[in-house]
Amino acid sequence: MSLRVLGCSGAIAAGCRTTAFLLDERVLVDAGTGLGDLPLEALSRIDHVLLSHSHLDHILGVPLLADATLRQRRALGLGPIVVHALPATLQALQAHVLNDVIWPDFTRLPSAEQAALQLSPLSIGQTLSLDGRQIRVLPAAHTVPACGFAVRARDAERWTVYTGDTGPNPALWDSLRALPLAQLIIEVAFGDDEAALAARAGHHCPESLAAELLHCTPGAFPIWLTHLKPGEHEAIAAQLAARLPAHRARLLSAGQTLSLDDAD
Numbered sequence: 383m384s385l386r387v388l389g390c391s392g393a394i395a396a397g398c399r400t401t402a403f404l405l406d407e408r409v410l411v412d413a414g415t416g417l418g419d420l421p422l423e424a425l426s427r428i429d430h431v432l433l434s435h436s437h438l439d440h441i442l443g444v445p446l447l448a449d450a451t452l453r454q455r456r457a458l459g460l461g462p463i464v465v466h467a468l469p470a471t472l473q474a475l476q477a478h479v480l481n482d483v484i485w486p487d488f489t490r491l492p493s494a495e496q497a498a499l500q501l502s503p504l505s506i507g508q509t510l511s512l513d514g515r516q517i518r519v520l521p522a523a524h525t526v527p528a529c530g531f532a533v534r535a536r537d538a539e540r541w542t543v544y545t546g547d548t549g550p551n552p553a554l555w556d557s558l559r560a561l562p563l564a565q566l567i568i569e570v571a572f573g574d575d576e577a578a579l580a581a582r583a584g585h586h587c588p589e590s591l592a593a594e595l596l597h598c599t600p601g602a603f604p605i606w607l608t609h610l611k612p613g614e615h616e617a618i619a620a621q622l623a624a625r626l627p628a629h630r631a632r633l634l635s636a637g638q639t640l641s642l643d644d645a646d
C-alpha cells in the first residue's frame with residue numbers, strides 16, 4: 383500500500399499544489415489542486431474520495447473530477463465516485479458547490495439513476511473498510527467541522543495518520559493512544575511570526591506544533607509536515623528544528639510516495 387503526495391501545500395503558487403494524496407490507485411484523500419496533475423486514465427480509476435473538511439483548497443477537485451471522468455467511467459462500466467466526509471462537509475459541498483450554479487449537481491447528473499457522485503457520511507471514531515484497508519476517522523480542530531484519517535492494511539499492526547487541517551487538538555492524541563503509529567503526517571501552516579493568525583485560522587505554527595509533538599517519542603516513527611503556506615518553508619523548518627531537534631520532522635513534498643507497508 384502506498385500514499386502518493388499529489389499536493390501538500392497550504393495555498394497555490396508556481397510549483398505549489400494544494401492537498402491531495404492518492405492511496406494506491408482508487409482512493410483519494412482530499413481533492414486539492416494536486417489532483418489535476420494526474421492523467422485522465424488515473425483520474426478515472428478513483429472510486430473513493432475522502433474529504434477532511436469543506437475548505438476550497440481540499441475540495442475543489444471533487445466537482446472537476448466528476449466532470450472529467452464521467453465518460454471514461456461510463457465506458458469502463460464503473461459506478462459513481464463515492465465522496466466520504468463528515469455530514470457538515472457533504473452538506474457544504476452540496477449547498478455551495480454542487481448547486482447547479484457554481485457547478486452542476488453531479489449527485490443527480492448525468493441522470494438520477496446513474497449519477498457521477500455519491501455522498502457518504504462519516505463520523506468521528508468510525509472505521510471504514512475500503513478494499514482491504516481500514517480507515518479510521520480522527521478528530522480535528524479547525525474553523526469548520528474537520529477530521530483526519532488513520533490508514534492501515536487490514537492485516538497490519540500500525541497506522542499512518544494524516545491530521546487534516548488542525549490547530550491544537552487534544553482529542554487527536556486521546557484517539558491515537560490506542561493506535562500504534564507507523565508514521566504521522568501533521569500540518570503546520572504558518573511561521574511563528576504569524577502565531578496569532580495560525581490560532582485564529584485553526585492551524586499550527588512551529589510553537590504550537592512543538593507542543594503537540596511532545597506527545598510523540600522522538601524517533602519512534604517518521605513525522606512529515608504538510609500544508610505549509612508558500613514562502614514559509616525555510617522559516618518553519620528552522621523554527622521547528624530549533625524547538626524540537628530530536629524529532630527530525632521533515633517537510634513533505636509533492637511527488638513523494640510513502641510506503642504504508644514497511645513504514646518502520
Ligand SMILES: Nc1ncnc2c1ncn2[C@@H]1O[C@@H]2COP(=O)(O)O[C@H]2[C@H]1O
Nearest residue numbers: 392393437439547571579582583584585
Ligand atoms: N482571520 C484570518 N485572517 C487572515 N487570513 C485568514 C483568516 N482566517 C483564515 N485565513 C486564511 O484563509 C485560509 C483558508 O484556508 P486555510 O485554512 O488553509 O488557511 C486559511 C488562512 O490562510
